[in-house]
Amino acid sequence: MASNHFSNSEGIYIDLRPPALIIAGCCVLVALAISIFLILQHLRSYTNPAEQKWIVAVISMVPIYATESIISLWNPRLSLVCDILRNCYEAFALYSFGRYLIACLGGEGRVVELLEDESGEHLRKSLLDGLHDDHGIEHRSFFNFFWHPCKLGKDLLTIEKFGLVQYMILKTVCALLAFILELFGVYGDGEFKWYYGYPYIAIVLNFSQMWALYCLVQFYNVTHDRLQPIKPLAKFISFKAIVFATWWQGVGIGLLCTFGVLPMEGKFQTGLQDFLICIEMAIAAVAHVFVFSAKPYHFLPASSAHGKVTKETIEAALVIDEGDRQKPAVLKETTTQAEAPRTSVTESVQDIVVEGGQRVVKDVVLTINQAIGPVEKGVTRIQQTFHQKTVASSDEEEEESDIQVEKDVTENLTGKGNEIAMV
Secondary structure, eight states: OHHHHHHHHHHHHHHHHHHHHHHHHHHHHHHHHHHHHHHHHHHHTOOOHHHHHHHHHHHTHHHHHHHHHHHHHHOGGGHHHHHHHHHHHHHHHHHHHHHHHHHHTTOHHHHHHHHHHHHHHHHHHHHHTTOOTTHHHHTTOTTHHHHOGGGGTTHHHHHHHHHHHHHHHHHHHHHHHHHHHHHTTOOOTTOOOTTSSHHHHHHHHHHHHHHHHHHHHHHHHHHTTTTGGGOHHHHHHHHHHHHHHHHHHHHHHHHHHHTTSSOOOHHHHHHHHHHHHHHHHHHHHHHHHHHTOSGGGSSOOGGGOOSOEEEEEEEEEEEEEETTEEEEEEEEEEEEEEOOTTOSHHHHHHIIIIIHHHHHHHHHHHHHHHHHHHHHHHHHHHHHHHHHHHHHHHHHHHHHHHHHHHHHHHHHHHHHHHHHHHO
């Protein structure tokens, strides 16, 4: 019975694979053509590096996903490697989207000022409404992150960055762990069985991803008024649709195969996931053209004209009639031309790779330090407690020894006094 079911599943996979490859290949070509064209537009009009480097990172999600999915569909042996690379870039894309929002608000310094202003304004409103006097002390509580994130001030930015970076780190670590488990044959991709590593890794990544997205949503809720010029809602929907679709789609297919709704054959399961991603990336590429358009960056803003500035002066000699007299004069006309900074593709790519990579490393190091800091403080407190107890016990032993010495001396003196009296 089981062998018949397996052969039927294998037959379905073999029959559906050729047309699926053709359809998926066409969708991938569309996704690559549109995405690469959009990326080149941004690189050629690279007038706002702070924002565009992260836009390019988010847009690159489509060609990377599409390429890895079609390779996995074409050669199922590479499916796990492609899935690991896809998951790692998904985490980086989520981080890039968060950095893009910060850049649109004017950078971290400006965001801190904005969040502190929001926190102060909320505090003033609360005091006017007649809340308790100690509200100013409690408004920084971590629990307010869930109910009133605007009260946290600059701490909201720290929580948001920590939420994004922790997902990026955990996603990478879990991807490497999945690869190691697969080498030993105990990963079980898509199989929800207790003796496989897949369900445990899926649970960890599920909570990590949900927390990262929740941090991003809370940050958006506080800053959405200031982000209105970039139409953030459309960007949020398009980006979160890709993240949620790829993740929950894979989990859903695994559950359907586990309960027997879909064939249990592993190639069919991974092939269906790759096929759907190829189609979805073509749709996402079209959406990105409108959502992450390069048109707002085609012209250099007057406030950011910090590129190469050249001046050209034209002089002409004139004669001015003043009644009966003629007076010579010189007419000067000066024209100033400002070239947009980093308008070449080479400089644009260099800025994205070098400066963007440095920003990622700094945030990762900062997040690790923030995670290790409380642990170090806890260990230090434990060591101090043990030291205090050790010192206290040694002091008690010294006091007991002193008391014992005094007692011995007293007994000796009393004994000698009695002997003298008897003599």
